[in-house]
Amino acid sequence: xxxxxxxxxxxxxxxxxxxxxxxxxxxxxxxxxxxxxxxxxxxxxxxxxxxxxxxxxxxxxxxxxxxxxxxxxxxxxxxxxxxxxxxxxxxxxxxxxxxxxxxxxxxxxxxxxxxxxxxxxxxxxxxxxxxxxxxxxxxxxxxxxxxxxxxxxxxxxxxxxxxxxxxxxxxxxxxxxxxxxxxxxxxxxxxxxxxxxxxxxxxxxxxxxxxxxxxxxxxxxxxxxxxxxxxxxxxxxxxxxxxxxxxxxxxxxxxxxxxxxxxxxxxxxxxxxxxxxxxxxxxxxxxxxxxxxxxxxxxxxxxxxxxxxxxxxxxxxxxxx
Numbered sequence: 001x002x003x004x005x006x007x008x009x010x011x012x013x014x015x016x017x018x019x020x021x022x023x024x025x026x027x028x029x030x031x032x033x034x035x036x037x038x039x040x041x042x043x044x045x046x047x048x049x050x051x052x053x054x055x056x057x058x059x060x061x062x063x064x065x066x067x068x069x070x071x072x073x074x075x076x077x078x079x080x081x082x083x084x085x086x087x088x089x090x091x092x093x094x095x096x097x098x099x100x101x102x103x104x105x106x107x108x109x110x111x112x113x114x115x116x117x118x119x120x121x122x123x124x125x126x127x128x129x130x131x132x133x134x135x136x137x138x139x140x141x142x143x144x145x146x147x148x149x150x151x152x153x154x155x156x157x158x159x160x161x162x163x164x165x166x167x168x169x170x171x172x173x174x175x176x177x178x179x180x181x182x183x184x185x186x187x188x189x190x191x192x193x194x195x196x197x198x199x200x201x202x203x204x205x206x207x208x209x210x211x212x213x214x215x216x217x218x219x220x221x222x223x224x225x226x227x228x229x230x231x232x233x234x235x236x237x238x239x240x241x242x243x244x245x246x247x248x249x250x251x252x253x254x255x256x257x258x259x260x261x262x263x264x265x266x267x268x269x270x271x272x273x274x275x276x277x278x279x280x281x282x283x284x285x286x287x288x289x290x291x292x293x294x295x296x297x298x299x300x301x302x303x304x305x306x307x308x309x310x311x312x313x314x315x316x317x318x319x320x321x
Contacts, residue, residue, distance in 0.1 A: 003049055007042050013140055014041035017092050018073045020144055024088045024151065027074055037073035040065070066090070092147065099143025157291070165267035165301075167294050169200070169279060171236065171260045176204055180265065180294035181286075182301060188280065190243050190257070195278050196297035197243055197257060202281035204293060205258070210234060213256070218283035222254045241278055255280045265300060272301045 015038035022029040044065055047053045055061075070085050167180035178200065188197040202209070202217045209217075213234070216225055222242065234240070241257040257278040265272040277300060286293060 003046060007046050010045045011038050011042040014038035014069070016141065016144055017089065017096065018069070020092045020096075020148060021070075021085065021089045022074070023148065024092065025074075025085060027085075029073070033073050033075075037069045040072060041069050092144070095147045096140055096143045099146060100139040103139045103142065161291065164292050165265050165296060167198075167200075167296065168264040168266070169260050170262040170264070171239065171258065174208065176200075178204055178293040179291065180296040181292040182267070182296045182298065184298045186295050186297050188243065188245055188255075188297070190241065190278055195276055196299045197255070197278045197280040198263065198297050198300065199255075199280045199282050199286070199295040201286055201293045202256075202283050203285075205281065208234075208236065214283075217256055217281055220253060220283065222256045225256065243278065243280055255282075257281065263300065265296060267301075270301075274300050 015034055018034050018037055019029055021027075022034075044056070047056055066089065067086065070082070070089050074082075074085050076082050163182045164179050165182055167178050169176045169178075180198070180200075186197075186199065188199070189195060190197060202214060206214055213225060216222055225242075236258060239259040241259060242254045243257045244252050244254055246252055257280045260277065260279055261275070263274050263277045263279075265274075277297070286295060
């Protein structure tokens with residue numbers, strides 16, 4: 001009965017590793033091939049109960065078996081493709097194994113840890129691991145889940161950063177640099193002049209605007225600035241604009257905008273410069289991790305022949321329209 005449990009557990013583990021390998025490599029798995037490959041690995045583990053087959057646990061045979069499993073699961077399209085599959089397979093295995101042992105030691109008390117250490121007469125020492133099949137299965141699944149979540153987050157961030165450009169805004173002698181996301185979902189224009197509006201975090205201009213204005217921007221009460229526009233002076237008063245937009249489940253609101261002299265956008269060696277643009281000031285953070293502080297209007301990079309795909313902002317906030 002114990003052998004049956006070992007076989008089923010390893011069948012599950014090998015299948016999970018192969019499915020995760022397919023996800024990492026962007027390969028659509030075929031369940032029959034995954035099952036066959038996992039079966040090969042599970043049968044190999046069961047062989048350890050046969051003393052006469054102990055020679056099969058040499059390093060060379062283990063490595064050859066891993067090649068066989070990857071070939072059975074994904075086939076052989078080309079040498080480079082196959083080697084990348086092997087690397088991903090081992091990467092997933094090492095991450096999962098590290099997660100299992102990390103969770104094991106995390107849950108161990110100091111007494112259990114020292115009881116598991118044994119010393120040899122030669123001066124060496126070793127550690128005994130008491131891992132139940134249930135713990136091994138749960139810990140392995142948890143490690144693979146964490147690995148997938150981390151890798152998924154990294155892929156999303158890399159995709160996001162591929163649409164991020166350097167933004168340089170020039171207003172008189174003042175120059176402000178930040179990272180901006182090129183997003184085709186930004187369709188905000190000044191309705192009177194049809195000038196595109198690039199959204200920036202208002203905090204970038206906190207030193208140039210009166211504190212009371214910053215408070216009203218954060219509280220989305222920009223329309224009230226009209227009543228007290230003369231109470232506090234601003235060197236850029238002739239550059240101020242109010243741009244109407246419609247928020248989520250709300251009526252028409254206003255966004256305070258600045259008229260810059262020039263906006264320069266740099267991305268992967270390409271440079272775009274525009275003079276007809278407004279800088280809309282957003283009172284919050286556009287993204288929690290600060291990956292970018294501006295949302296670039298797609299019309300500002302129309303000279304590019306590259307087709308841009310819309311990227312989710314991951315902020316949970318609707319873009320003004």
